[in-house]
Amino acid sequence: MRTLRCKASTIRELLKITQRPEVISFAGGLPAPEVFPVARFEEACRAVLEQHGAQALQYGPTEGYEPLRQMIAGNLARYGILAGPENVLITSGSQQALDLIAKLLINSGDRVLMEAPTYLGAVQAFNVYGAQFVSVPLDDDGLRTELVESALTPPPKFMYVLPNFQNPAGTTLSEPRRHQLILLAERYGIPIVEDDPYGQLRYEGDHLTPLVVLDHQNFRRDTAFTFGNVIYLSTFSKTLAPGIRLAWIVAPVEVIGKLVLLKQAADLHTATFNQMVAYEVARDGFLDQHVKLIRQVYRERRDVMLQALEENFPPEVTWTHPQGGLFLWITMPEGTDCRSLFRAALAEDVAFVPGDCFYANESPECCRHMRLNFSYSEPDQIREGIRRLSLAVKMEVRSKSPEVVASSS
Amino acid sequence: MRTLRCKASTIRELLKITQRPEVISFAGGLPAPEVFPVARFEEACRAVLEQHGAQALQYGPTEGYEPLRQMIAGNLARYGILAGPENVLITSGSQQALDLIAKLLINSGDRVLMEAPTYLGAVQAFNVYGAQFVSVPLDDDGLRTELVESALTPPPKFMYVLPNFQNPAGTTLSEPRRHQLILLAERYGIPIVEDDPYGQLRYEGDHLTPLVVLDHQNFRRDTAFTFGNVIYLSTFSKTLAPGIRLAWIVAPVEVIGKLVLLKQAADLHTATFNQMVAYEVARDGFLDQHVKLIRQVYRERRDVMLQALEENFPPEVTWTHPQGGLFLWITMPEGTDCRSLFRAALAEDVAFVPGDCFYANESPECCRHMRLNFSYSEPDQIREGIRRLSLAVKMEVRSKSPEVVASSS
Numbered sequence: 001m002r003t004l005r006c007k008a009s010t011i012r013e014l015l016k017i018t019q020r021p022e023v024i025s026f027a028g029g030l031p032a033p034e035v036f037p038v039a040r041f042e043e044a045c046r047a048v049l050e051q052h053g054a055q056a057l058q059y060g061p062t063e064g065y066e067p068l069r070q071m072i073a074g075n076l077a078r079y080g081i082l083a084g085p086e087n088v089l090i091t092s093g094s095q096q097a098l099d100l101i102a103k104l105l106i107n108s109g110d111r112v113l114m115e116a117p118t119y120l121g122a123v124q125a126f127n128v129y130g131a132q133f134v135s136v137p138l139d140d141d142g143l144r145t146e147l148v149e150s151a152l153t154p155p156p157k158f159m160y161v162l163p164n165f166q167n168p169a170g171t172t173l174s175e176p177r178r179h180q181l182i183l184l185a186e187r188y189g190i191p192i193v194e195d196d197p198y199g200q201l202r203y204e205g206d207h208l209t210p211l212v213v214l215d216h217q218n219f220r221r222d223t224a225f226t227f228g229n230v231i232y233l234s235t236f237s238k239t240l241a242p243g244i245r246l247a248w249i250v251a252p253v254e255v256i257g258k259l260v261l262l263k264q265a266a267d268l269h270t271a272t273f274n275q276m277v278a279y280e281v282a283r284d285g286f287l288d289q290h291v292k293l294i295r296q297v298y299r300e301r302r303d304v305m306l307q308a309l310e311e312n313f314p315p316e317v318t319w320t321h322p323q324g325g326l327f328l329w330i331t332m333p334e335g336t337d338c339r340s341l342f343r344a345a346l347a348e349d350v351a352f353v354p355g356d357c358f359y360a361n362e363s364p365e366c367c368r369h370m371r372l373n374f375s376y377s378e379p380d381q382i383r384e385g386i387r388r389l390s391l392a393v394k395m396e397v398r399s400k401s402p403e404v405v406a407s408s409s
Numbered sequence: 410m411r412t413l414r415c416k417a418s419t420i421r422e423l424l425k426i427t428q429r430p431e432v433i434s435f436a437g438g439l440p441a442p443e444v445f446p447v448a449r450f451e452e453a454c455r456a457v458l459e460q461h462g463a464q465a466l467q468y469g470p471t472e473g474y475e476p477l478r479q480m481i482a483g484n485l486a487r488y489g490i491l492a493g494p495e496n497v498l499i500t501s502g503s504q505q506a507l508d509l510i511a512k513l514l515i516n517s518g519d520r521v522l523m524e525a526p527t528y529l530g531a532v533q534a535f536n537v538y539g540a541q542f543v544s545v546p547l548d549d550d551g552l553r554t555e556l557v558e559s560a561l562t563p564p565p566k567f568m569y570v571l572p573n574f575q576n577p578a579g580t581t582l583s584e585p586r587r588h589q590l591i592l593l594a595e596r597y598g599i600p601i602v603e604d605d606p607y608g609q610l611r612y613e614g615d616h617l618t619p620l621v622v623l624d625h626q627n628f629r630r631d632t633a634f635t636f637g638n639v640i641y642l643s644t645f646s647k648t649l650a651p652g653i654r655l656a657w658i659v660a661p662v663e664v665i666g667k668l669v670l671l672k673q674a675a676d677l678h679t680a681t682f683n684q685m686v687a688y689e690v691a692r693d694g695f696l697d698q699h700v701k702l703i704r705q706v707y708r709e710r711r712d713v714m715l716q717a718l719e720e721n722f723p724p725e726v727t728w729t730h731p732q733g734g735l736f737l738w739i740t741m742p743e744g745t746d747c748r749s750l751f752r753a754a755l756a757e758d759v760a761f762v763p764g765d766c767f768y769a770n771e772s773p774e775c776c777r778h779m780r781l782n783f784s785y786s787e788p789d790q791i792r793e794g795i796r797r798l799s800l801a802v803k804m805e806v807r808s809k810s811p812e813v814v815a816s817s818s
Contacts, residue, residue: 028468029468030467030468031467033462033463033464033466033467034463036462036463036466036467038458038462038463038466041458041462041466042454042455042458042459045451045454045455045458046451046454046455049447049450049451049454050451053442053445053447053450054442054443054445054447055442055652056652057442057445057447057450057650057651057652057653058439058440058442058445058650058651058652059437059438059439059646059651059652060652092501092654092676092679092680093676093677095673095674095675095676095677096675096676099674099675099676103537121674121677124673124674125674125675127674128512128671128674128675240466241466241467241682242466242467242468243464243465243466243467243468243469243680243681243682244466244680244682245501245676245677245678245679245680262537264504264533265504265508265530265533265534265536265537266504266505266508266534266537266675267501267502267504267505267508267654267676268502268504268530268654269654270501270654271501271652271653271654271680271683272652273650273652273653273683274680274682274683
């Protein structure tokens with residue numbers, strides 16, 4: 001079976017098609033614009049320009065705006081990540097974090113261990129530097145860590161993992177598997193890049209300990225946060241707004257030092273103005289309060305989508321039940337071609353991203369999945385969109401059912 | 410003689426030292442904060458957030474915000490650059506433009522032709538991809554194009570040129586040399602990267618035709634702006650503010666298409682908010698009006714510095730007379746070590762960047778130069794700074810004069 005692996009350009013084209021106004025799109029990974037704190041941004045812009053205009057519009061340090069780095073370090077401490085501002089590098093979105101890490105670690109031909117499926121943006125970032133990928137599948141408890149050890153020979157340069165509400169699958173890496181992964185990283189000396197854009201957007205259950213903390217607790221209890229196997233990434237894109245392009249890398253100071261030199265050559269520094277505005281927006285507890293609002297809005301949308309799936313989709317189709325984040329992952333019966341399903345869905349004016357876009361390596365599995373985003377559309381649109389999608393899905397399922405196959409042969 | 414070639418980290422350290430409040434620094438390349446249009450930015454932020462808040466804070470297209478690309482294309486037309494918005498890619502500062510071009514064109518070991526001296530940020534950007542450098546010296550008329558042809562075998566991947574008010578030398582490539590360079594590029598099929606951050610900041614004389622236009626006029630008169638040997642770069646950093654990190658690449662659409670894919674992997678897109686704010690700031694003729702103000706302020710500062718040099722510096726020392734831009738370039742007598750001069754200057758509480766920081770290749774020339782910035786300091790500070798610097802310079806010149814050498818031997 002020839003798999004249709006998704007190129008960057010393909011997904012861009014997909015997204016363009018889905019921009020027709022009559023299309024209900026579950027394709028993007030967009031936050032809901034209704035929850036952008038626009039008024040707070042307006043106040044923050046005014047305060048920053050009136051009080052620190054000359055600084056905000058001037059060149060700034062490559063590492064980032066110091067009060068913002070301090071604030072981020074402070075917030076990380078709540079999750080047990082004992083980092084100081086010197087461990088935090090501000091980047092121009094998480095995509096730049098991935099690019100800089102790839103630039104630092106990947107030489108052409110190096111292997112990188114990826115989840116299957118995984119975040120397309122990471123595949124793109126690592127691809128540029130000539131990475132080869134080793135893919136390990138995931139299930140409802142996230143990366144199947146029992147399959148990881150055999151993928152460590154020959155050793156990959158690092159393992160790229162999204163432990164919380166993974167993009168695209170919506171799954172969360174279970175606590176026992178987190179321990180297992182950290183143990184393997186330590187035993188084989190393979191760094192982990194822990195990408196956590198959605199960690200704060202949990203709608204049920206308890207927060208699970210980040211890999212970077214488990215690494216510290218298990219192997220580096222007596223040292224400061226200066227050594228370790230884990231580089232941790234997060235962002236304001238899902239909690240404040242993606243249009244300001246602000247994210248951060250948390251790593252040992254030696255690693256930060258090297259990344260700073262690469263960032264200096266890549267874009268000098270992230271916009272001073274944006275960093276100061278984000279600091280001003282987030283301060284005095286606003287960020288926490290705002291995250292609570294987002295959780296409430298997205299939890300409802302997730303629930304609406306789950307219920308609509310339950311009501312409309314045929315029993316042959318299954319889906320993940322994400323405890324947070326922006327996405328869920330549909331599994332169609334074997335033999336489904338998600339590309340033809342995509343075209344059928346578009347004919348019904350509803351869109352998703354075909355699953356094959358999220359595999360670093362080809363896999364016979366990859367064509368029977370869809371990624372659905374539940375954060376962007378409003379509840380009524382979600383209900384209507386799932387209803388439309390179910391029409392295309394039912395047709396696809398019927399065409400693949402044994403009776404139909406038998407009668408058509 | 411062992412040259413002290415400047416590392417990225419060295420210049421960062423230099424700049425940190427020079428931040429002591431009592432130091433008058435001619436070291437940075439900073440615009441004058443007094444001319445930042447802070448009030449206009451405040452209005453623009455309010456307008457953008459009130460009218461387009463959801464769009465401004467959301468993800469945007471990798472190519473950039475369409476009205477901004479159109480505005481830039483429109484402005485380019487005045488200089489004869491007949492580009493459409495499809496030829497314009499918005500980047501996160503010019504540094505990212507250099508990074509993306511390097512990523513596209515340079516394979517490890519490839520040669521790149523550079524001016525000597527040249528912009529350090531370009532050396533850093535190209536270095537990351539394993540570039541080898543071929544350096545061609547410049548004089549008062551810019552790059553010595555009569556030496557370029559012999560540097561084209563074996564062929565470099567491209568030539569990197571700053572034709573207007575070069576950083577660090579302040580020199581401008583003369584009209585005849587522009588023609589000569591374009592001819593060589595065409596004959597040998599070597600692209601030119603024309604970096605033009607300062608082109609609009611001309612304080613005397615007539616605007617000279619950009620290389621990208623000469624290329625078109627001489628060799629592609631009958632075609633639209635779709636083919637050509639020249640990739641053109643410019644930025645808002647020197648005309649609006651560097652703290653918003655906005656610049657652009659102008660290139661044939663095929664090249665833009667490839668750069669878009671690389672930019673997508675590098676940082677997804679440049680902050681939507683910043684692009685919309687910059688558009689709002691620049692529109693309705695404000696940018697032109699504001700550039701006039703900047704020219705007036707910087708012209709005065711340049712004149713003050715030139716006069717102070719004339720009055721204070723010994724006759725053995727020479728300097729360039731920049732027709733625009735932010736920098737001038739001092740040449741000390743042979744045998745000067747600009748590093749020891751730098752330390753002596755710091756003892757007088759004045760700073761500059763030692764010339765050896767601006768050479769892609771080692772050169773016996775590189776240690777007898779200083780780069781002075783005249784845009785950042787106010788006129789009185791410039792006078793006082795040059796007076797202080799002249800003390801260190803005179804000491805250095807005396808110690809190198811034949812009598813002193815003779816008497817000390």
